[in-house]
Amino acid sequence: MKKQYSVVAAFLVPAMALLIIFKIYPIFLSFYDSLFSYSFANKQTLFSGLENYIQIFQDASFQNSLKVTLLFNVVVNPIQVVLSFGLALLLMVKLKGQRVFRTIHLIPITVSFTISCTLWGVLLSPEQGLMNSILNLFGIPNQSFFNDSSQALGWVMVLATWKGLGYWALFFITGLEEISPSLYEAAALDGAGYWRSLRYITMPQMKRTFKFVIVSDTISNFILFVPAYVLTGGGPEGATDLLMYRIYRTAYKYSDVNQASAMVVILLLLLAIIVGLESYLLREKE
Amino acid sequence: MKRKHVFTAALIFCLLLAMAACTPNEPSQPSGSNESSGGELNVLIVSDLDPLEPVFQEFGTENGITVNVESIPYAEIFDTIEVRLGAKESSVDVLVADAPLITNYAAKNYLCDISSYVTEDSLNRITEASLAGGTVDGKVMALPLYSSSVNLYYNKDLFDEKDLEYPSIDPEDRMTWEQVVELAKQLTYVNDAGTQIYGLTFEQIDTPYQLLPLSQSLGATQYINDDQTSVDGYTNADAVVEACQFYYDTFNTWNISPKIDGAESTGYFTAGQVAMFVGGSWQIASMDDADMNWGVAPHPYFEGGEVVTPTGSWYMGVSNYSNNKETAAKFVEWLTTEDEICQETYDIMQNLPCNLSVLEGIQNDPANEGTVAALNVYEAMNTAVARPQMVGYEEWQSVMQETYSDIKNGADPKTALDDAVIEIDSLIAKYQQ
Numbered sequence: 001m002k003k004q005y006s007v008v009a010a011f012l013v014p015a016m017a018l019l020i021i022f023k024i025y026p027i028f029l030s031f032y033d034s035l036f037s038y039s040f041a042n043k044q045t046l047f048s049g050l051e052n053y054i055q056i057f058q059d060a061s062f063q064n065s066l067k068v069t070l071l072f073n074v075v076v077n078p079i080q081v082v083l084s085f086g087l088a089l090l091l092m093v094k095l096k097g098q099r100v101f102r103t104i105h106l107i108p109i110t111v112s113f114t115i116s117c118t119l120w121g122v123l124l125s126p127e128q129g130l131m132n133s134i135l136n137l138f139g140i141p142n143q144s145f146f147n148d149s150s151q152a153l154g155w156v157m158v159l160a161t162w163k164g165l166g167y168w169a170l171f172f173i174t175g176l177e178e179i180s181p182s183l184y185e186a187a188a189l190d191g192a193g194y195w196r197s198l199r200y201i202t203m204p205q206m207k208r209t210f211k212f213v214i215v216s217d218t219i220s221n222f223i224l225f226v227p228a229y230v231l232t233g234g235g236p237e238g239a240t241d242l243l244m245y246r247i248y249r250t251a252y253k254y255s256d257v258n259q260a261s262a263m264v265v266i267l268l269l270l271l272a273i274i275v276g277l278e279s280y281l282l283r284e285k286e
Numbered sequence: 287m288k289r290k291h292v293f294t295a296a297l298i299f300c301l302l303l304a305m306a307a308c309t310p311n312e313p314s315q316p317s318g319s320n321e322s323s324g325g326e327l328n329v330l331i332v333s334d335l336d337p338l339e340p341v342f343q344e345f346g347t348e349n350g351i352t353v354n355v356e357s358i359p360y361a362e363i364f365d366t367i368e369v370r371l372g373a374k375e376s377s378v379d380v381l382v383a384d385a386p387l388i389t390n391y392a393a394k395n396y397l398c399d400i401s402s403y404v405t406e407d408s409l410n411r412i413t414e415a416s417l418a419g420g421t422v423d424g425k426v427m428a429l430p431l432y433s434s435s436v437n438l439y440y441n442k443d444l445f446d447e448k449d450l451e452y453p454s455i456d457p458e459d460r461m462t463w464e465q466v467v468e469l470a471k472q473l474t475y476v477n478d479a480g481t482q483i484y485g486l487t488f489e490q491i492d493t494p495y496q497l498l499p500l501s502q503s504l505g506a507t508q509y510i511n512d513d514q515t516s517v518d519g520y521t522n523a524d525a526v527v528e529a530c531q532f533y534y535d536t537f538n539t540w541n542i543s544p545k546i547d548g549a550e551s552t553g554y555f556t557a558g559q560v561a562m563f564v565g566g567s568w569q570i571a572s573m574d575d576a577d578m579n580w581g582v583a584p585h586p587y588f589e590g591g592e593v594v595t596p597t598g599s600w601y602m603g604v605s606n607y608s609n610n611k612e613t614a615a616k617f618v619e620w621l622t623t624e625d626e627i628c629q630e631t632y633d634i635m636q637n638l639p640c641n642l643s644v645l646e647g648i649q650n651d652p653a654n655e656g657t658v659a660a661l662n663v664y665e666a667m668n669t670a671v672a673r674p675q676m677v678g679y680e681e682w683q684s685v686m687q688e689t690y691s692d693i694k695n696g697a698d699p700k701t702a703l704d705d706a707v708i709e710i711d712s713l714i715a716k717y718q719q
Contacts, residue, residue: 040393040677040717061709127482127544147545147695235688236695237702252368254681254713255394 027268034262045258052262062263064238065246068153072242073221073274076157080217081210084165088172089198102173105166113163117230120159121146146232149239156227156240164220168213175209176202211282215275222271243267326352327613330370330381332363332600334568335431337634341627345617353617361549364680371396371605378605379614383428385419385598386673390680392422393717397603399425403615408623416640419672420601428603429622432637435662435670436489436496436566436596438466438586442579444483444561448472453583455656457664462589463503463532466562470542473561481559485542487551489565492690494673494683495596496564500529502594502671503587509674509682515718517682517710522703530690530699532588537694545694567636567658582658585665597670599637638662678714685710 037048056062091102108116124131124145132142146152179202187197225244228234234241234249243263251260329342339355346353356378358366363382370378371394383391391397404426409417412430420428438453438461445452450472453461461469470485477483490496498506506525510517520526536543544554555563556576563569564585573580587593602622604614621627628641632648636659639645645663654660676682689706693699 037716037719039719041719043395059712061712127546144545144695149692149695149697233688233691235692237692237697237705249684252365252372253684255368255372256713256716257372 030261030264030268032261033258034265037258038256048258052259053266056259056262056266061238061241062246065234065241065243068239068241069222069243072153072157072224073218076160076221077214077218079157080161080164080168080221081214083161084168084213085172085206085210087165087169088176089202091169091173092176105169108163108165109167109170113226114230116163117159117227120155120162121231124155146240147236149236152232152236152239156232156242159227159231160221160224164217168217171209171213172206175206179205207282207284211279214278214282218274218278219271222267222274326354327610327617328354328356328377328379329617330356330358330366330378332382333357333359335382335600335635337571338431338631341621341630341634344627345620349613349616351613364684367391367396368680371607374607376605376607376609379608379610380617381603381605382431383601383603385430385601386675386679386683388420388428388601388603389422389675389677391603392425392427393677395606397427398606398608398611398615399427400429400604400611400615400618401426403604403612404429404619404623408619411623411625411628411642412640413642413645415672419598420603428601429618430640431600431602431622432628432631432635433597433640433666433670434566434568434599435638435665436499436564436585437658437661437665438583439555439563439565439569439573440581440583441555441558441561441563442581444473444558445581447477448475452581455582455584455661457584457661457668460584460593461586463500463586464589466586467536467540467542470536470562471540474540474542482544483558484544484554484560486536486562487543487546487554487560487564489548489551489555489563489569491546491548491551492687492694493548494686494690495598497529497533497690498673499585499594499596499671500532500588501526503591504528505591510676510678510714514676514678514714515711517714518707521682521686521710522700522707527700527703530693530703533690534693534696534699538696547691567638567662570636570658582661584661585669593669594671595665595669596673597638597666598672638666676714677717678710681713682710685713 034052035047035049036045037051038045087105091098091105095101111119123129126132126142126144126147129145131145135141135143144151145155183201183205184197187201192200223244224242225248228240228242228245229248232240234245244267247260247263247267250263251257327346331338336357339357342353342355345351364384364387367381367383371381371391381396383397388397409426413433416430416433417426420426420430440453442452450469453459453469466486473483473485475483488496501523504525506520506523506529509521509526511520537545544550544560546554551560551563552565552569552572554560555565555569556572556578558578585593585595602618604611604618608614621631623641625641625643628639628644629647631637632639632641632644639648648654648659648663673679674682685706689697689702692702
């Protein structure tokens, strides 16, 4: 027995070490840094307690970032989960050439987010974009897309959904493939149609997969950064100023690592609360 | 119980590993590619300076060292400097610094005082104004690679198509912005091939460097209070609002400018999609490469206002975290003050030099009469106004760029500037602490 535990520990050590170095330690470091401020006058770092937290909550730009990030997530997470589940169901239908369809839906995953953003930027360019040319064919005037404060966040949602749909659908496909066909056969014998099977067999069987996808999707969308960095610069008028981008700017453009650390801590707490709530609501009932 | 001990030991071991990994390096033995042997010099430049790489390599050849040049696009250079110097990386020995950011970089300890490495004789070879631009509290923090001037370039073919007279290069016949707008309206049209032609664009769209002269021409002289604690009442002063209204109108009222970003503007001009281009002489090579038929006129001003043109450009400084400070400082001194090297730099870039000998050569050469070179020297001597020097310039510039962009996209100029002032004041408060 003793030897068995040693083997388990030996396997655990590398993973645990990496987890502590790259995940746990930075969290503590962020919290520690958030309690200090750099004094440019004295050229030294001084303890400032909760001053960074007080300052950022009084800052209108941070409040806007928080609002934008919450709005983005409230809208995009349900859309992505529902659409990716729908896509997974479609890709499970037995059709000739279904493998080709599945491959096509994997393409957005294989393209890096930076390249995707650049391509969407070209597609939706207000001046020479393909999308405006198509709209013009139908008599619709040129749109500003990412340059319009009333449209920009919506288009970031479209881009994020396009990028994430195939990825999350993969998990749903895996979950769907694990459901025993005998359950559907039994239901069919009892006269259940597609929708009743979906409601009473598929959905309950997919609960764990849903939980995983919802939690992972929430985390990835809360820390979304690339579209704001590559495409919109947080604008126009702060419309796409996602929290991660504000954190980046605060740390590296405005040279305030301590205040950025306080923002990281707030983001982590926010994520912990939301993910905790999601996990509670989707918990396995005895 | 034993199992618990094994897991506890494993966790403690992990924690020790983590602590060991996270212990900072001793400052005297930093990691990175830069060895303190002096065999290598790592130079971080903006991609605008790529044509100068052969000049950089001459220093390496002369001194038997390897000069590694890392070129970063303009849109990324400021963030790159913040990230790398902010992390106290020793892998950068020499870096470019935009003129108004030198005070900011000095406050952040990014730049090293090179006063003791540079001779008095070298400093006497550059203009006093440019030396002052790199000096903070009496310490030489950076030296000017060159200065800059902005002119109004135009596409002669598009003027011919509309049967319009070419603007004059003579500063005495300088056009007003009002005249430029009237011309631009006539030059905004859809050509026979169905392509939208625009009348006017700035090269560096949304940047204070090119847009400040608009408000300066309308009377703005200061963008922050004397204590450098607030920009309220300065950055959103009436003259700045009026200038931003003009900027707004070019995109949204008169529709004479394409809503593009700075990375696209030169391409639009060289492709013949824009008739007039407010840009720097460093773009002449692109115009020639595109084989376009271009002309040049002096930078416009507002009727009844001051004639103001942009100036200032890239400086070269030594990183405070370099292990090769002496060689790096010698490189900077050699590159920015040596007469021959400055002449070579000028021949390649055609930018306004800061070296007195090169400036004199341009002024005294009759062949330069009526050329961009002579016009640039005239502007430098008579109309150039530097960007504001402030410790929080990085924050100011960043917020203003976003504000200009919002105005371009249709935001109300007054509201946008008032919002910008609140954000800038909040961001620069840290410099008082």
